Every structure is written in structure tokens, then in C-alpha cells.
Amino acid sequence: MPQLEATLRWYGPSDVITLKSIKQTGATGIVTALHHLANGAVWSISEIAKRKQIIEAEGLRWSVVESVPVHEAIKTHIGDFERYITNYGETLKNLGACGITTVCYNFMPVLDWTRTNLNYELPTGVTALRFDKIAFAAFDLYILKRSSALQDYTPVEQEEAKKYITACTPVEIEELTQTILAGLPGSEEGYTLDDFHHKLEEYTAIDHKELQAHLFYFLQKVVPVAASAGVKLCIHPDDPPFSLFGLPRIVSTQTDIAAILNAVPDIHNGLTFCTGSLGVREDNDLVAMLKALGSRIHFLHLRSTQRDAYGNFYEADHLSGDVPMYEVLKAVIEEQQRRLANNLSDIQIPFRPDHGHKMLDDQDKHTNPGYTAIGRLKGLAALQGLELGIRKSLGL
Known part of the structure; x- marks a missing residue:
């Protein structure tokens, strides 16, 4: 065979x-x-x-x-x-x-x-791709500021996301934004925040x-x-x-x-x-x-x-x-x-x-x-x- x-x-x-x-x-x-x-x-x-x-x-x-x-x-x-x-x-x-x-x-x-992190370091020293729910929530709630985002996260997640974004530097905020919106390899589209809001509106119904x-x-x-x-x-x-x-x-x-x-x-x-x-x-x-x-x-x-x-x-x-x-x-x-x-x-x-x-x-x-x-x-x-x-x- x-x-x-x-x-x-x-x-x-x-x-x-x-x-x-x-x-x-x-x-x-x-x-x-x-x-x-x-x-x-x-x-x-x-x-x-x-x-x-x-x-x-x-x-x-x-x-x-x-x-x-x-x-x-x-x-x-x-x-x-x-x-x-x-x-x-x-x-x-x-x-x-x-x-x-x-x-x-x-x-x-x-x-x-x-993903939310493209260089997550593992104990061996290698880096991996990672999806962090709190980082994602922080982006959704406090960077994108999607109008209906609150209903998708528990009060605890909202609080953790607020702590996360407060601790981020401007460089880290930009990196998170680019990681989520600019498109990972194989993606065919990349968006600005305004473009992304517009695209989400197309899915309202x-x-x-x-x-x-x-x-x-x-x-x-x-x-x-x-x-x-x-x-x-x-x-x-x-x-x-x-x-x-x-x-x-x-x-x-x-x-x-x-x-x-x-x-x-x-x-x-x-x-x-x-x-x-x-x-x-x-x-x-x-x-x-x-x-x-x-x-x-x-x-x-x-x-x-x-x-x-x-x-x-x-x-x-x-x-x-x-x-x-x-x-x-x-x-x-x-x-x-x-x-x-x-x-x-x-x-x-x-x-x-x-x-x-x-x-x-x-x-x-x-x-x-x-x-x-x-x-x-x-x-x-x-x-x-x-x-x-x-x-x-x-x-x-």
C-alpha cells in the first residue's frame, strides 16, 4: 500500500x-x-x-x-x-x-x-503560535470597541481583559491589532479598524x-x-x-x-x-x-x-x-x-x-x-x- x-x-x-x-x-x-x-x-x-x-x-x-x-x-x-x-x-x-x-x-x-501571539515561548526555547482568549477579548472590547462585544464575555473575562489592555504598551497594542487584523499567512484579506467594522456590519443579519x-x-x-x-x-x-x-x-x-x-x-x-x-x-x-x-x-x-x-x-x-x-x-x-x-x-x-x-x-x-x-x-x-x-x- x-x-x-x-x-x-x-x-x-x-x-x-x-x-x-x-x-x-x-x-x-x-x-x-x-x-x-x-x-x-x-x-x-x-x-x-x-x-x-x-x-x-x-x-x-x-x-x-x-x-x-x-x-x-x-x-x-x-x-x-x-x-x-x-x-x-x-x-x-x-x-x-x-x-x-x-x-x-x-x-x-x-x-x-x-491567533493573538505569533511568538509564544515554550519551556524549550522554541516559539509557537497562540490564541489567548483574554488578549482577544481585550482587542474586541477596548481596541475594536465592537458595540455588542459585552454580551460575548463574562464579567470576569471583561475585567481580566481590562487589566490586560491597561498593562499593554502602545507598541503591544499595535502588535495585537496587526496580528488579528492584518491577516496571517494564507489569509487573503487584511483590514484597518474602520474596514473591519464595516465588514462586521455586513453580517448583522x-x-x-x-x-x-x-x-x-x-x-x-x-x-x-x-x-x-x-x-x-x-x-x-x-x-x-x-x-x-x-x-x-x-x-x-x-x-x-x-x-x-x-x-x-x-x-x-x-x-x-x-x-x-x-x-x-x-x-x-x-x-x-x-x-x-x-x-x-x-x-x-x-x-x-x-x-x-x-x-x-x-x-x-x-x-x-x-x-x-x-x-x-x-x-x-x-x-x-x-x-x-x-x-x-x-x-x-x-x-x-x-x-x-x-x-x-x-x-x-x-x-x-x-x-x-x-x-x-x-x-x-x-x-x-x-x-x-x-x-x-x-x-x-
Whole structure:
């Protein structure tokens, strides 16, 4: 049985982590996107082919697109959203024509993945990404000053947030603001405080049910196009998997995901199984989720987080933290065996070691937060070793 396809994310020609460096890690697949193109624009065959040629010139394969951004108008149904849906379908057709057949995307409103600290120091001296609920509340209550923010935090949290912001220097306040609003790597949008207020207003009348309906409508339109192009879509879970700024989150639990997959019951409507995002919620049983949803998983993000009782979490080592990585990978390999027994073609599921600590001489380099070379190399090596051990234990 073939092993999982080892991939690493690459942010394109401007990424300080080069394709030559990625090739040295042992990864054979590249996960990337055309970040230089505006959200909602059609990715032309010429632009796709140009990026593909750069990757293949290094002896690597463009395995997964992450991501083709979903324009905000599609999420809100404001403005020319039908045209953006049509454009999305054209991009899928062009990707399929170029032989790129796995597309990861997300449907998180306004912001993509969110953290409050990009350099949280662990006892070993490495630094990790962290989400601190009180820091986030301090931003929401006292920097953004969102009108309905008070109802989202307990009196104790409000008091702690006030203490937190009072102790911050102007530099720390600006750093927190930029960390939350400027967009982390892979995010396609960055906002000023005024812009962000305006974006939040667009969601005033959009609750969980309404946003879910907009996603279903999008899928009903684009999945048939994807199917005809031979492209498998795989939605990424919310990160973190709970509401922020009062915005609805609709890809946070097994119930959420099952509803999405059932809305358009086609193999081309699938899931990116991100253990780190889903693992932040204690009520998400990752192994049970993987077994229930496995047939529709087209891409794996393997990482672990360490959460606490207060809603805070940080990026842990790939084999520690709250994610039962041994059991998760074992369930993935069992899903591979099921696909093999049923003569399915998608046996070699691509995975990437999602995020990584900043360590060794990467601490002296300016890299995308979470996307250092050495931290991800360590994660990749650990995951491949674990995979090999599980396969040997199963006699594969």
C-alpha cells in the first residue's frame, strides 16, 4: 500500500522557504495558491501553468491548491456574488485542465485563521503560535470597541481583559491589532479598524443558519463544475472552531461537517481534515470524526494544539498536545485500506505537517508565522516515522 503523500505549503516565488529547501525535506508534493491574484478573479490557464512549471522544474508536484479564496460577497450574498461564483467555477475548470485536482478552501466569515501571539515561548526555547482568549477579548472590547462585544464575555473575562489592555504598551497594542487584523499567512484579506467594522456590519443579519444556506448554495453551483473538471473540493474547518466577533462559524463540529457533505452528496464535495483546528474543541472526537467522514476526506492537515480550561491554546509538537495523533493516523491508514479494497483511485491522500515551531537558526529569520523550515521539517519527520511504525504494526 502506498504511503500518504508528504507535502509542504509554499507561498510562491516570494516565499523565503524555497522549493529547493522543501525538496530536501523529503516532501514530494507542494501545496500552494496564486496569492498574487485578487479574490474573485479567474485563475487563467496561463497563470496556473506558469506556477506548475516552476514547481515541476524542481522535481516536485503541485498536489493541492490551498486555497482558491471564496469572495466575501459569496458568503454574504451582497453585491455581485453570482459573478464571483461563476468565476470560481471557471478557476476550477482551468485547474482541472492543468491536472491539479485537489482544492482546499474555507468559508470563515471576514477573517481566516486567527491567533493573538505569533511568538509564544515554550519551556524549550522554541516559539509557537497562540490564541489567548483574554488578549482577544481585550482587542474586541477596548481596541475594536465592537458595540455588542459585552454580551460575548463574562464579567470576569471583561475585567481580566481590562487589566490586560491597561498593562499593554502602545507598541503591544499595535502588535495585537496587526496580528488579528492584518491577516496571517494564507489569509487573503487584511483590514484597518474602520474596514473591519464595516465588514462586521455586513453580517448583522447573517446567523449560523443563513451562512450555512449561503455555503450550500455555493456548493450546489460549483460542485457540478468541479465534478466535470475532475476536481475535488475540500473545505477547511474553522480555526479556531468557535465564534469570533459574534460571527457565525459553520465548519466547527462533526454535525456541521456532516450537514455540508450531505447538502451535496458528491465525492467532489469533500473535507480537509485539520486535526489542529478541530482538536481545539474538547467535544470533537477526532478519531470518531475521521471514521465517520473518512470517505470524503481529500486532504490532511496534521498538527496538534494544547488547550486549557479557559479557551486558550497554543501549537504543540506534532506528536504531543491534545490530538491523539497515533490513533488519528491509524484511522487514516485504515481508510486507505478501505479505499484500496474498493478499487478507488484516491489512495495516496496528501498530508502536510501544518504549522511548526520557530526553532534553531529559523529564530533569526523572517518567515511566515507557523511556516518555518526547521519546525515543519521536524513535524514531517515525526509524522512519517509514526506512519511507518503504524504500518509495520499492522503488517502493511
